[in-house]
Amino acid sequence: MNEPTVLTVILNYRTPDLTIRACEAAMREMQDLPGEVIVVDNDSGDGSVERLKQAAAAHGWDAGGRFRIVESGRNGGFGAGMNFGMRAGLSDGSAPDFYYLLNSDAWPDPGCIRGLRDFLVATPRAGFAASAVRGDDNAPHLTAFRFPSAAGEFEAAARTGPISRLLRNRIIAPPLPRTRTRVDWASGASLMVRREVIETTGGFDETFFLYFEETDLCRRAAAAGWETWYLPEVGVVHIGSASTGMRKWKRTPQYWFDSRLHYSLKNHGRAYTLWTTLALIAGTLVWRLRQLIRHKPSSDPDGFLTDLIAHSLRRTLARTPASPTPAAAFPEDSR
Template structure:
């Protein structure tokens, strides 16, 4: 029986140094696995492609066809870039058995890719296998989730003990799993996907520029019978937000509001979307009231509530989504 093949897809947007490290780690883990690594550059326009090509040549990565560097031609966001890489397939024109999505600022532990692949091979109903993610300080990152709901939106905004306990089964971030467990959706920072899932769903919805695209893909796959699993024994180190600059945001970008709204409208309809937005507003107002009674540090971006209400109002008045900011205007850092 032929051993299943893996295509590792790494998306680069203005992070060539980190991407080189990701390639080095991925190639190490792919050394004994049939398959290849493909790097997709999302129109970085900063010399990234040339830098990556030079490094690949200097390290001999391009000599045996195990690594390719391709250009998507546009900065269409995370899902569009990953779709481009998956559509490219293997260098011989065939489609792999599995796609492994790896962030440019993530480095798999020894055995990570093999464990994810072998789990999917052994678990026919599993369409996705996600690894545990930790920072360079080894602090675990939250990457296993429940699907968003109105109750979950309210709980996340309210940040109040009694409410969180009451709605504990609706909290989107799940308690850190200690064993292999089925989840609703998982982060795309390190995610193995069965080829049949992509064939059944068409891949990522490219309407999402950034955020909610993995949530939507896992939900669509679940509707046709595919499960998502989290494997704590397969790990990666992940810096996080190296392309988006999220940690330095003073204000939530327009594309986050666009993605959130598109997710709920697409998957739950207009009435429920209105309800989730009202729940998020109510939870935020409750948090603000608590801050007035007992001062607490704010974790919301500046102007979050007014931006949320303004965005919802524009949509209610029939305004179309604003186009994502051009590449040059995005924060220095794609995910």
């Protein structure tokens, strides 16, 4: 029996220096594994492709057909870029057994890619395996989650001890598991995906530009019987939000509100979407009251509450959920 193959997919959008570092780590970890590394450039338009090609030549990555750079031709967001890379498959035209999705600002530790792959090989019902993620300051990142709910959104926005204790079983981002644990969904920063999951679900819904696309994919996979697991014993270092600038948001971008709304409408319908939005508004008001009492500045982006209300009023009644990307868009294994 042949050893299972892995296609590592790295998405670049105007982060060539970070992407080169991610490639260095990925190529190191893939050297003893059958498969390839593919970098998808999402129409950066900043000379990224040329710099990546120069780095590939300098490191000798492009020798032996183990490394490719492809251009998607548009900036369709995270899911669209990853779909493009997965559709490309291996250089011989076949589909790999597993796809490893790696952020351009993430660098796998020794044994990470192999550990995720071997877990999926040994766990037939597992469709996803996510590694631990930590910052360059060694602080752990919360990357294993429950599916969003009205109670969960209220708790997350309120950020208040008594409420969190009352709703502890609804917390969307609970404390990280210390052992291998089945979770609802996991971050796509370092995520191994079984090929059959992509064939079954059709991959990422490209209606999402950024955010909620992994949540939606894991939810559709769960409905089809696939499990998502978090493995704390393997990990990556992740800078975080290098392409999106989320840490420096002064104002929440429109695409975040669009993605949140599309996820909720698609998976829960209009009535529950309204309920979750009201819960988020109520939780934010609780947090604002606490900050007012403590005389502390708001930690939310400027205008978050008014932007949320305006977006909800403008879009909830007008928007209908879009259909996911059809599974036929992805190649079947031709080996």
